[in-house]
Amino acid sequence: MKKRVLKNGSDRVGISIDLISTERLEELGSGKIRFIIDQVKDGKVLVLEKGLTSSEELELIRVTMTEIDHDSFIGVETPGFTGNISKRTFLQKLFGRTAPPRMMVVGPAHLLKTIKKDGRTIEAIILTRDSALEGDIREEDLTPPRDQEGEGFDGDERFDLDEEIDVVEEQDEE
């Protein structure tokens, strides 16, 4: 997550949501999955204009499993429309391909929670400190048990959300 210094001078914390265009994803080519994992591990929520294919999604799951270290990254949440797999064209059936994927959201599993998903609607929430205080979500769920110093994790220390946040300076030039 990024801590942004806004133009009015106030420090605000928040979750970075990046909208990734189809062109950007295609530019990444075979580095697409690596890019997504790196961004998500950095605490970002990505909205992909064009979702991943089912084979790319499976690769995302596979790579995610190799990256989980239980101290800083517990996985991904990937609500999305991956094409209507119940309505395939003749050619798609012939060549064994599912319908083209549509929009998809990918985020760190400790921050993004899918509430409801059907073929047409996705309801997801980005967990914040406020949502934890409202009661349904435990505040500790918002903070991965990351060791800031990278020197191991004793299991009891969960670092504070505010301290977790990277700083991106967006100072007013005036």
Place this chain on the structure above:
Amino acid sequence: MGFFDSILRGISRLFKKRQASIGIYGPPNAGKTTLANRISRDWTGRSMGKTSEVPHETRKAKERKEVVIKAAGNKISFDIIDTPGIATKIDFHNFVEEFKMDEEKAKTRAKEATEGVIEAIKWLDKVDGVLLVMDSAEDPFNQVNVTLLGNLEARNLPTIIVANKMDIDDASPATIRDAFPQHPTIPISALAGYGMDNLYKAMMKYFR
């Protein structure tokens, strides 16, 4: 994967170089091992693995060879592979907080679970058909189900959706059937044994 793989797979089946391997797939706690045990016990008299309410109990794929199933006037020998549950996230804290597991054990379990997911994905290259197990009381549109089905279709792998846990009051196999109408859906309770005859008949029809 696609048209040509389908042809190659068909040629392979034609020459019967080996008997069909059927993978049991699905998200954690859908009842995969309960189903594997049910099938194995019904036809070999032996179980395949331990079950638990704690997710990721199966963390290594288990194979039972030459399970001879008789149904609908046919007899086919299958190799049955019970695969670890596929998930997009694994947090050892869940084992500690929800199931009161010792922290070190929880971390080990989580680590093994990640390896299990990778192993399950690798097995997709080896199986000839899939029993995709879904919990009938849960929303079928979870990303694991959708991703798996997309991959199974891309590989032209014959797939039967097993709508498990029909013994639960909230079970709704119709929801699964409506979500994925392009695949046969068989309602069962692997725990109670309900619907197994229909599943065996479907295996004869789609995996022969």
